[in-house]
Amino acid sequence: MDWRYALFAGLTLLITAIVGYGSYTTARLLRNWQPQENLLLLPAENVLRGIILAICLLLGRGSGLPLKTLGWQITDAGSQILTGALAGLGLAVLFVGLGRFVTRYTDTRFYRSILELVVPRNRREARLLPFALLLSVLFEEVLFRSLLIGGLSPLLPTTWLIIGFSVVFGLLHSPQGVWGIVGAGAAGAIFGFMFVWQQSLLTPLVAHFVANGVQIWLASREFDPSATS
Numbered sequence: 001m002d003w004r005y006a007l008f009a010g011l012t013l014l015i016t017a018i019v020g021y022g023s024y025t026t027a028r029l030l031r032n033w034q035p036q037e038n039l040l041l042l043p044a045e046n047v048l049r050g051i052i053l054a055i056c057l058l059l060g061r062g063s064g065l066p067l068k069t070l071g072w073q074i075t076d077a078g079s080q081i082l083t084g085a086l087a088g089l090g091l092a093v094l095f096v097g098l099g100r101f102v103t104r105y106t107d108t109r110f111y112r113s114i115l116e117l118v119v120p121r122n123r124r125e126a127r128l129l130p131f132a133l134l135l136s137v138l139f140e141e142v143l144f145r146s147l148l149i150g151g152l153s154p155l156l157p158t159t160w161l162i163i164g165f166s167v168v169f170g171l172l173h174s175p176q177g178v179w180g181i182v183g184a185g186a187a188g189a190i191f192g193f194m195f196v197w198q199q200s201l202l203t204p205l206v207a208h209f210v211a212n213g214v215q216i217w218l219a220s221r222e223f224d225p226s227a228t229s
Contacts, residue, residue, distance in 0.1 A: 008063035009155065012147045015052060015059075016168065019143070023172040030114070038125050039117040040132045053139045056147055063151060070150045071201035084203040087194065088210025095183055095211070096218050102179045114176055115219035130213070137209045144169050144188065145195040145204050162192035187211065 035042070060070050067073040074080065120126035149161045170185025191204035198204075 002064055004062060004064045005154070008059050008065075009152060011059055012056075012143075012151060015056065016143065016148065016165075019052070020168065020172060023174060027174040035117060038120065038129070039114065040136065041125060041128055046132055046135060049135055049139050053135070053142060056139070056142045060142070060147060060151065065151060065154075068199060069153060070146045071195055071199065072146070074200050074202050077202060080198055080200055080203040081206050083198070084194070084206025085210050087190070087203075088207035089214060091187060091190065091207065091211040092214035092218070095187070096215055098183065099179070106179070114180075115215060119216055119220040129216070133212055133216070134209060137205060137212060140169075141191070141201055141205045141208055145191060146201050149192055149195060150201075158196050162189055162196065166192055 060072070063070075118129075120129050144165055148165045149158060152161055166185050166188035169188030170181040170183075173180045173184035176184070187208075191208055194204040194207060195201060
């Protein structure tokens with residue numbers, strides 16, 4: 001194994017472990033803490049997310065892997081954007097519906113929606129939120145689809161990687177309870193198969209962004225219809 005690739009694989013797994021630990025501490029914190037600011041607009045969180053994203057991009061470039069393996073080679077952007085947008089819209093409607101059903105018939109131990117913590121509460125937040133959401137989605141897709149699935153594909157079958165890291169992706173959403181973990185894990189698997197199917201990061205990136213964006217928009221109409229007016 002080339003030393004550059006060995007270093008890439010080791011550091012990628014280390015970053016994943018650090019991100020996982022951060023998610024675990026956030027889940028514990030949110031049990032007793034109600035943030036006063038929008039959860040997606042916390043400055044320190046976004047700075048840290050941007051730094052880790054930059055490190056991930058540098059790791060990918062230094063891995064010695066072809067751009068196609070990492071999903072960084074785009075051949076038909078229009079088709080991939082349309083496919084991702086339609087898939088994201090469908091996922092948003094599905095998960096919002098299932099989330100409301102679970103919320104109605106279970107308690108917060110099983111599912112706690114954190115959408116009320118990320119909906120924009122004023123015009124300023126409404127303007128900033130798409131950029132923060134894009135940064136968050138880009139970070140997750142580069143790490144979980146590009147590096148962990150594409151980047152580690154020379155070591156393990158992609159199906160194993162999709163399933164294994166979808167479980168990890170779901171566990172990162174532990175602040176939302178059991179249903180949040182299951183739902184995020186399922187979405188992670190769908191994004192992973194999109195990544196392998198299209199051999200590009202663009203389709204799952206668009207699907208992820210649209211799905212989250214539509215969920216937040218629907219939640220903003222439910223919690224405060226005048227929030228973004």
